[in-house]
Structure formats: C-alpha cells, structure tokens
Amino acid sequence: MTILVPGGAGYIGSHTVNYLIKNGYDVAVVDNLATGYSKSVNPKARLYEGDIRDKEFMSEIFDKESIDAVIHFAGSSIVPESMNNPIKYFDNNVYGMITLLEMMEKYHVKNLVFSSSAAVYGEPKQVPIKESDITNPTNPYGESKLIIERIMKWADKAYGINSVALRYFNVGGASVDGSIGENHNPETHLIPIVLQVAEGKRDKLQIYGTNYDTNDGTNIRDYVHVVDLADAHVLAMQYLLNGGKSDVFNLGSSHGFSNMEILDAARKVTNKGIPAEFAARRPGDPATLIADSTKARTVLNWQPKYENVEKIIQSAWNFVEKHPNGLSK
Numbered sequence: 001m002t003i004l005v006p007g008g009a010g011y012i013g014s015h016t017v018n019y020l021i022k023n024g025y026d027v028a029v030v031d032n033l034a035t036g037y038s039k040s041v042n043p044k045a046r047l048y049e050g051d052i053r054d055k056e057f058m059s060e061i062f063d064k065e066s067i068d069a070v071i072h073f074a075g076s077s078i079v080p081e082s083m084n085n086p087i088k089y090f091d092n093n094v095y096g097m098i099t100l101l102e103m104m105e106k107y108h109v110k111n112l113v114f115s116s117s118a119a120v121y122g123e124p125k126q127v128p129i130k131e132s133d134i135t136n137p138t139n140p141y142g143e144s145k146l147i148i149e150r151i152m153k154w155a156d157k158a159y160g161i162n163s164v165a166l167r168y169f170n171v172g173g174a175s176v177d178g179s180i181g182e183n184h185n186p187e188t189h190l191i192p193i194v195l196q197v198a199e200g201k202r203d204k205l206q207i208y209g210t211n212y213d214t215n216d217g218t219n220i221r222d223y224v225h226v227v228d229l230a231d232a233h234v235l236a237m238q239y240l241l242n243g244g245k246s247d248v249f250n251l252g253s254s255h256g257f258s259n260m261e262i263l264d265a266a267r268k269v270t271n272k273g274i275p276a277e278f279a280a281r282r283p284g285d286p287a288t289l290i291a292d293s294t295k296a297r298t299v300l301n302w303q304p305k306y307e308n309v310e311k312i313i314q315s316a317w318n319f320v321e322k323h324p325n326g327l328s329k
C-alpha cells in the first residue's frame with residue numbers, strides 16, 4: 001500500500017514515515033522543506049520537494065503514485081507566529097488542506113489522517129478535555145486546525161473521504177536511536193529551548209506567565225512522545241482502511257506538567273543548572289491543557305510507551321547531544 005505523507009520531512013512527519021516503513025508500507029513524502037529536513041526523510045521513501053498548494057505539482061504526484069491513504073502533517077504550527085501573522089496560517093494550513101482534498105476527490109483517494117491540535121479547544125472549561133468538549137480557539141493556529149476539521153467533515157459527506165483528525169497535545173522526544181528529533185529554527189517550544197539553555201546555546205529560559213490559575217502559576221501542558229504519536233497515526237490509518245468512520249481523537253498522556261515542573265525535570269535529566277527568569281504571559285496561551293485520551297486508547301487501541309515526562313526529556317536530550325549543530329538540510 002502506498003501512503004502519501006505531506007510534511008513527512010518535519011518533526012512528527014519524519015517519525016511517522018519511519019514507523020510506516022517499519023510496518024511494511026510504501027511511502028511518498030511531499031514537503032516544501034520550509035521547516036523540514038530532506039535528510040530526516042527515510043531513504044526508503046520517495047521525497048517530492050514542493051508545496052501542497054501548488055496544484056500542478058500535486059497533480060503530477062497523484063498521477064504518478066497510486067495512493068491508498070494520506071497522512072497530512074504539512075503546515076505552520078507556531079502559536080505566537082500565528083498571533084502576529086494569521087493570514088500565513090489560513091493560507092498555508094487551510095488552503096493547503098483544500099488543495100489536498102481537491103486532489104483526493106479527483107483521484108478517488110478515500111482515507112485521510114490529519115494532524116490537528118489541542119489548540120482547537122482554546123481555554124477549556126474543565127480538564128481533562130474530551131473530544132466532545134467545546135472548541136473555541138484562542139489563537140489563529142488553533143482556528144486554522146478547527147476550520148480544517150470542519151472542512152473534512154463536509155468532504156466526507158460530499159465525496160466520501162473518510163478522515164481522522166488527531167488532536168495532539170504537546171509533543172516531545174526524539175527517535176530511539178537519536179537520528180531524528182525536534183529542530184526548529186527559530187525554536188519556540190519549551191523542551192528544546194530548555195535544552196538549548198542546558199547546552200549553553202542560550203543564557204536562560206524565560207518562563208512566560210507566572211500568574212495563571214494553576215498550582216505554581218505557570219501554564220500546564222500534557223506531553224506525549226513523538227514515537228507514540230507516530231504509532232497513533234498508523235493506527236488511525238489502519239482504522240480507516242478497515243472501514244472505520246470519520247472521527248476525532250485526542251492524543252495525550254492525561255497528566256499535566258507545569259512549565260516549572262518541566263524545567264525541574266530537565267535540570268534532573270541533564271544535571272545542569274539551567275538558569276531561568278519569569279517573563280510576561282505569551283499571548284494566546286491557555287492556562288491548562290490536559291487530554292482525556294480514553295477514546296484513542298479504546299477505539300484505536302493506542303498504547304503509548306513513553307508516558308513519563310522525564311523519559312521524553314531524556315530522549316530529546318539524547319538527540320541534542322548527538323546533534324550539537326542541529327540537523328542539516
């Protein structure tokens with residue numbers, strides 16, 4: 001079976017491509033390499049370099065490949081950037097999905113797994129958050145993901161494209177062998193930034209917001225290991241290929257860690273001081289996000305292996321120590 005993976009050169013996409021290949025699937029990757037790395041793409045996959053919004057380019061791929069399912073990661077995913085440049089998010093994320101669905105409809109490809117986000121919920125009324133809870137994004141990134149989910153619903157009704165949206169919470173960690181991992185430029189995510197301070201690449205961590213309504217005043221997030229996420233994508237795709245109906249699933253550990261707790265855990269894992277200072281809140285950040293992932297565990301039979309946040313940080317630290325100059329393009 002051939003699986004098309006837009007965004008397969010990115011952080012989560014490249015881990016999923018490895019997982020697909022390990023499970024015997026044939027993989028074609030599409031990536032414009034804006035944030036991805038060609039060297040992160042498993043050599044057994046075919047890489048098409050280009051943008052999913054380019055219809056001519058996408059038609060060529062759909063003509064050439066006989067695609068059974070699509071696992072779609074391509075898009076922009078930085079909350080603060082989306083606050084400053086919302087149009088970029090609606091163009092890249094929403095228009096990107098529209099083009100992809102047009103291709104899928106034209107070439108009769110009926111199965112789609114999509115990278116959604118906990119950001120669709122906004123500020124939750126209670127935690128842990130269930131898939132049926134209210135969605136009310138507090139930033140354009142989350143809004144773009146929610147719009148896409150709604151488009152997918154109508155694409156199912158009109159064209160019979162079955163889809164699963166996976167709403168991930170905070171992703172961390174790296175491949176077990178440390179060959180691929182999280183490497184954004186500029187980096188904005190908490191765990192890699194904390195580790196850059198540990199490496200001496202940054203002077204200190206700034207902790208955004210200390211007066212949230214949480215145990216220590218800092219934001220609480222639910223961390224999931226990237227290898228467990230890769231596994232969930234393959235399970236979701238198999239669910240669709242086996243006749244499963246369109247649905248939405250949360251992916252998280254159901255445990256929350258405050259930003260201070262992440263800092264403490266990173267100090268323990270790296271055995272470094274990691275200087276930190278308190279800073280103003282970052283616009284668009286909900287106070288607490290914790291997943292109820294019961295549905296993914298029961299319907300998809302998802303069984304995460306790395307639920308311990310120290311293991312996630314340790315895995316990210318192994319990657320960082322193996323790649324002191326980051327990944328090369």
Ligand SMILES: O=c1ccn([C@@H]2O[C@H](COP(=O)(O)OP(=O)(O)O[C@H]3O[C@H](CO)[C@H](O)[C@H](O)[C@H]3O)[C@@H](O)[C@H]2O)c(=O)[nH]1
Pocket residue numbers: 077078079116117118119168169170171188189190191193205206207208209219220221259282285289
């Ligand atoms: O230098 C930093 C960087 C981050 N943070 C804080 O660390 C927490 C986590 O921030 P990240 O940027 O690492 O992650 P987000 O929670 O913003 O975003 C993640 O979760 C979202 C769901 O809300 C989306 O899924 C998104 O793709 C994913 O990266 C936030 O409280 C943030 O304010 C800091 O204090 N200092």
